[in-house]
Amino acid sequence: MTDLAHLLTESRNPASEHIDELSTLDMLTLINRQDAAVAAAVAEELPQIARAVDAIAARFALGGRLFYIGAGTSGRLGVLDASECPPTFSVPPTLFQGIIAGGDKALRRSSEQSEDSFEEGETDLAVRHFAQPGVFDHDTLIGIAASGRTPYVLGAIAHAKALGALTVGLSCVPASPLAQAAEIAITPATGPEVITGSTRLKAGTATKLVLNMISTGLMIRTGAVYGNLMVNVQTTNQKLVDRGHRIIMQATGCDQTTATRLLTEAGNVKLAIVMGKLHLDRPSAEARLTTTHGNLRHAINPPA
Structure with a gap:
């Protein structure tokens, strides 16, 4: 028997041993009940997630970047989270970067053999110019591996x-090699999968929840959110322009006509809110935001 057989994520789930004999509704009910335990497993890791958010935010303030790296489902989830941050929060695509074993083609077509190479993990990180002088010491790497033992991730x-x-290190196996290697270990123990070893299920869900928390928490901490409004949204299509108008209206209390005018004059939602909230012209609003490094709440209500 291999070491893999002893992993929590590879063990057999007694609750689903006869899942193929159930009716469709009972089958889905069983899966749903197993999924319900994922949030509790993630909740156990909130102190570590918070520690990661605060540490990464401090590095962002110094010009650092955040890299995700993983293989298979883990890699795809990292790339997904990284790719969603620029349009949602108007951050440069270099701030969040996702790397998957086997390259971008592995996003659509499985390249699972790539995960077995420790050296490839090192190389793929180096190719991204991770070691650019003066930058790397402010960067962060989140290694993602449900099993916590993927050589590709450990190499990176x-x-x-x-x-x-x-x-x-983000994994679902306590005390895994990844958890021991990383400075901060986030380990939601989601237990055996409904389909034995299929970590695209509970482990994948837990991974998505944690990555959502990290990236969203970082953007809140760095001023890209005002209240619960995504004030950094890029108004690049009709739906997002409409959302931008509604955000301006909600933040300032103005009407639709005024919100439309403010967005047209400002060119972006955050600046439009400063103009509308403080009754400033564009240059004055820009100067106000510059002094607070883009933090809208501080621009509107300067800290004492």
Whole structure:
């Protein structure tokens, strides 16, 4: 029997041993009940997730970047989270970067054999110019591996640590090699999968929840959110223009006509809110935001 057989994520789930004999409704009910336990597993890791958010936010303030790296489902989830941040929060695509074993083609077509190479993990990180002088020591790498033992991810973690970057290990197996190698370990123990070893299920759901928390928490901490409004949204299509108008109306209390005018004059939602809230012209509003490094709440209500 291999070491893999002893992993929590590879063990057999007694609740689903006869899932193929159930009616469709009972089958789905069983899956749903198993999924319901995922949020509780993630909740156990909230202190570690908060520690990661605060540490990464401090590095962002110094010009750092955040890299996700993983193989298979883990890699795809990292790339997904990284790709959603620029349009949602108007951050440059270099701030959040997702790397998957096997390259971008592995997003659509399985390349699972790529995960077995420790050296490829090191190389793929280096190719992204992770070691650019003066930057790497402010960067963060989140290594994602449900099993916590993927050689590709462990290689990347070792390379990042050698460069002085912060390392975070996201896995679903307590005390895994990844959890031990990373400076911050986030380990929601989701237990055996409904389909034995299929970590695209509960482990994948837990991973998505954690990554959502990290990226959203970072953007809140760095001023890209005002209240619960995504004030950094890029108004690049009709739906997002409409959302931008509604955000301006909600933040300032103005009507639709005024919100439309403010967005047209300002060119972006955050600036439009400063103009409308403080009754400033565009240059004055821009200067106000510049002094607060883009933090809308501080621009409107300067801290004492």
